[in-house]
Amino acid sequence: MARLQFLFAAAVALVARSSTAITIGSPSGLATGTTGGGDAIPVYPKTTKELVALLRDPAPQVVILNTTFDFRKLEGNTTAEGCRPDYMRKCIALNNGFKGQDVILQDGGMENTGGCTNGVSVNVTYDNAPFNRLNVRSNKTIRGVGKSGVIMGKGLALNGDNIIVQNIHITEINPHLVWGGDAITIQGLTDGTVPLKQIWLDHIKISRIGRQFIAVDKAGASTMTISNSDFDGHTEFSKTCDGHHYWSFLLYGKYTGISMVNNYIHYLSGRLPKVGGTADSNVVTHIANNFYKDNSYHSMEIGTNAYVLAEGNYFVNTTKPLYDGDDPDVPGMTDGSIYAPLESSEDECTAQLGRLCEVNVLEDSGPFGSRNGTTALAKIKPHPTIARYTPKQAQQLKLSTGNFGVGDLE
Template identity: 25%
Template sequence: MRSLLWLALLCVPCFAAISLTEVATLPESPNYGGGDNVGSLLISETYNAGKGPGIWIVADGGYRLYVNGELLKEDVQAGRVSFVPYTFLPGENAVSVVGVNRSGAPGVLVQIDELEKSYYSGAGWVSKPAVGNNAWKAKGRDLSQWGGATILDYSNQKMPSGGDLSGFAEDTKAKWIWTGSESDSLAVLLYTFYVKAEGFGAATTGGSGGEVVLATDSASVRKALQSNGPKTILIPEGTYDFRIFKNAVTDAKNRKWTWCKGQCGANDKNSGNTFYRISFTENSCSGLSEDVTPVSESENLQSWNNWITTSADKSLIGMGRGANLRGAAINPRSYENGHNNIYRNLAFYDVNPHLVEAGDGLSVDGSDENFVQKFWADHISYKWISDGFDIGNVKGATVSYLDYDGTSEFNCWGYDPYMALVQDAELTYANVYWHGTYGRVPKVGGNSHVHIFNNYTSYNYWTGAAVSGDNSGSYSQILYENSYLDQMNFHIVDVGSYGYMNFTGNQVKNSKGCYYVNGVCSSNPPQNSVFTPSYSYAKRTVSAIPSELPVYAGVGGKWGKMPEYNQAFEISPKAASVSVEAQIANNAVTLKATVTSSSGAAIQRVDFYVGTELVGSAHSAPYSFNVSDLVPGVYSAIAVATDKNGLSGVSSYVVFQVSGESEKKVAKLIKNGAGSSNQNLILGDSLVPFSYVWENAETVTATGFPMGVNVFIDSLDSRISISGTPTEFGEFVYTITTVGADSNASVVRTIRVAESETAITHQQTVLPKASSYRVFDLQGRLLYRGAFQPRIYNQRVLVVEFDKEGNALRKYLMPCSKSMPK
């Protein structure tokens, strides 16, 4: 089975005996998920443990893990930590765990990581030791007959049974949980959380209840957004090019508009740029205050936004750490029935940043007669956008965790001139991060109710939030509270005719601007009587907002970032798919992995785990590893394949049983080389070299060779080599014996060295017999002195022979004896 999951294990290679640990048996009954297949379209596969949203889980036993009825992961190994990289959808998320305990203390530990917050096993979970059906898996389940899960009194740094716990989420607040009795061998544990808007947009459901589809390019996104019926559209994590290039002047002429140009001012930040702005009149720039002239069609001024309208009941969701949409301009409108839309975990960028008023990345447009009903934009990153994020004629809207970066190198000022124009709207801005903005953060008009809380504005060049109305029967109100404003360069806020603002509970720092109310600068913030929200909402600690919102706002939440302007277009690579099998032989197992690279990335290694222990690795195909000396019992194993991108794919587990005795290791000695193992020589002749190769043993010992014979043992090559020239005569019976096998092997052979008259004469007259010997290592340190000639085997040494008067007779290099005579 293809693995979609990352296993979070931190065990170092363990080459000692493998511990026999708890391997559970999952229930076969459908009431507990028996027969369910692992897999979900929402599993992301594009990042490792803790690098994006998902679920951490470990059990002191086995488990099955579900979200909204889909089986995401199952395991039978106690203590093996897993992380499922998962995209949580708006609405209800019903998390379910079937926990199984075979022996010892039970327990399940869970951490759920969403884009801006985490949920933990503990309070709020419910449990039962037995169920009569499997309705507990689905959304909308009835929990009225379920009791609260019991929080076990065990440290979340250890296993309940006492073993070590490695690889779970750092600094987790999760608690071990179970049923009310630790003697229960089975527990069904449930938790429900909701991904939903705070504020006026809380009722927005998007495509909930409809089909869930993948869209991997702008054409498929357009088709899905404009289709009929509720639909959740998933865009895989990555960066996409939505741009459609066209001659901006030709396009404007078709609408009876005019593009105008001028030179940026000498004092502007980007003074060398050309200033382009649209005039909504035909063949004329006279309506603009700037010193500009029309742009001719032949200048081929380019625009590239891809304008997409939508139909009702749609959710457009970036998977994993988010989807970056370059040039996308998505516009729910009442004209196309664009009600009840959700946009989440997306980056909108590069919508004609060199032009003024040439399109939004995301905007909402109702009409006076037909307001757009229900809209939610969440975890949106926004940069290099011509005309901001405008919302008009809408009821029931929320913008949350927006990261709006207004800085731009493409216009005159270094900031996009327009951020957010709000007209006739019922709108909440919750947890929004505005930075490097020019103004309109936001600008509210018509008959609007706008609630701003937990916002962070970091440097605004001109006017911050502004509010005005049409007349006494059509006025706008802003409740601006619990927010942090830093470096407000001009007007902190602007309250105009028929506009009302209650600016309360905020902190304003490092700002030289004033509160501009009805044309008068004041040091006192406006605190008009405005609407009271009908909903509940969570206020942050204001002083912490500058450190929190830059982390959690925008695409990917705490794991995301604003795309680079020319970031490469690609769907994020996926981890390799892995399967593993176990081949048993007595008390040994050979683990074999089959690995397929999902994105073409080379596989760097495959790690093999038995239980929670890393037993070995393979760095090239075929990927396998042998584990021996296993005690009888039941084991589970997995394989983890890591590619050159650093992504790790994890196999499903395999269970195997070791029941036989150890296979006997019977050693062998195999003769090699030209020389015979039995040789007859005359003193002064050299041996014909020969060797023995050993199998199924650790090494060999060798004894009984005559002096002058070199014996070299090469453990890496499993070979003992014999050569040299004997310096003594006689019959020498030598023995070579293997070491480390259950049944060792030996060979006993003979080397005969005969004494000849020539040799004796030569020894007496030319080479007198030595009376004493000294042996030195190659650094000149004395190793031995005595009257007996030492036997030499391994390390190279210098031997010096002396006569009775102490004169040196001979010097020569030979291997050193394992034990010098005393």
């Protein structure tokens, strides 16, 4: 009898551990309260078709990924006229061992295609799968097991509220071409007029993407947290011809609020993140306790209608932590507001937020600091999850060996 009781208790403990492992922890920052698929029975897709169907299902789902889902070549290739921009031609002439990126033409041809600077015509070939993104609807948890949950050749389009994406790797999306595809796209609901709510991206890894790692546009997402993740820019194809991916985070949106906390952002060369910069943007961003390492060219770009609090971040070998307006191809990205303390004596957070802000640390990196800082804090003040956030001292972060991202998932 005692043995039966022991076995029953052990089984209960195992179930409890398995249930807890579906989603580890809870989001801090603006996505506080996100539950994803909640208590839905976990499902384990085996094929790409099963994964597509589960994510677009209107019912709550907890989708566990324990294998690689490779969408490359499943939807064919296209060869069409593209653009070879001046930076690609310069990279070819430089012949330094790295490759640049040609550009897939958008509607309107070369003159209306972003990234096609002084372009000339060239044929480009690309995989079609990234242009039919995985449609993720409301009340979903997507959770990888260990380091086995990988999606190759296709990104996610988040088209619902209350979504958790945890411990997966998105990679190999036409990395050789600008406009080759985004890893995660958010544009809001109702034709981009209503912002998404409760979006949590945690312990994810993104690498080898043709365009943006994360793109937020149109209505945006009003309560979103990106945490504990690995954004890896190593690539042979680069706008900056140095093996560092350029197109990283594009944070636009009419009603956007994003917390970026505790992420490892490395070997990139631009848009870390690019915030605001359009007349219809209204973007509040909290960038806290991230580790920026080995980033060439420029990092944060703070444009019109962007309001940023950057605190407790650690920069190592990062050329320009804050873009200074030196590139004619990146206009208007110095007009926004950012509060970024470097010394405790300059802290204004107590008056505005009721707490101290944590200073940022620079090591072998370019200049950083506030720009219209009082304006940024005033805009952030109405967001209690930011005001109550307890930042840590800036530190260098380490990636987990057992799962994706920063820190171990228990």
